[in-house]
Amino acid sequence: QVQVVESGGGLVQAGDSLRLSCEAFGRTFHGYAMGWLRQAPGKEREFVAAISWPGDNTFYANGVKGRFTISRDNAKNSVYLQMNSLKPEDTGLYYCAAGRDANVPDPREYAPLGLGTQVTVSS
Numbered sequence: 038q039v040q041v042v043e044s045g046g047g048l049v050q051a052g053d054s055l056r057l058s059c060e061a062f063g064r065t066f067h068g069y070a071m072g073w074l075r076q077a078p079g080k081e082r083e084f085v086a087a088i089s090w091p092g093d094n095t096f097y098a099n100g101v102k103g104r105f106t107i108s109r110d111n112a113k114n115s116v117y118l119q120m121n122s123l124k125p126e127d128t129g130l131y132y133c134a135a136g137r138d139a140n141v142p143d144p145r146e147y148a149p150l151g152l153g154t155q156v157t158v159s160s
Contacts, residue, residue: 043133045118046154054121057154059133061114066090070139071109071116072147075129075156084147085131086118087139094139100126123158130155 045057057073072087086107087096095107106119116133131154134147 041133041151043131043151043154046131046156048157048159049123051124051158051160053123053158054119055123055156057118057120057131057133057156059116059151061150065114066109066111066116066135069135070137071107072134072136072139073107073116073118074132074134074144074147074149075127076132076153077129080129082132082144082149084142084144087136087142087147088116089139096139096142098142120156123156125158125160128156128158 040062041059043059045055068090070087070089073085074082075085076082084098086105088107088109092109104122109116132149133151134149136147
């Protein structure tokens, strides 16, 4: 089983930026699409972004398009999420997750791998 450490979350103001990181230990992400999911208090887990194994295909939820950028470094077994122009509605616990198809924006198709990193955006 892949174990990951997610980091980079924090408390920021609206308009600020954060960069989330997810690093795998043990086994790698080899062959898997990788995604980021988030869950706000009292809400269901939602899809944020995904990237294919080669890194040549990305997919974003409508609410983050143009503001978030997902990337990966397979040599470092790492996945990143650059988040710009953050909004209060981006607040939530962000999870790194593995999936089969980066074009599927369904959170049920991704398996969260870690404990998540908290992002809180104040207005």
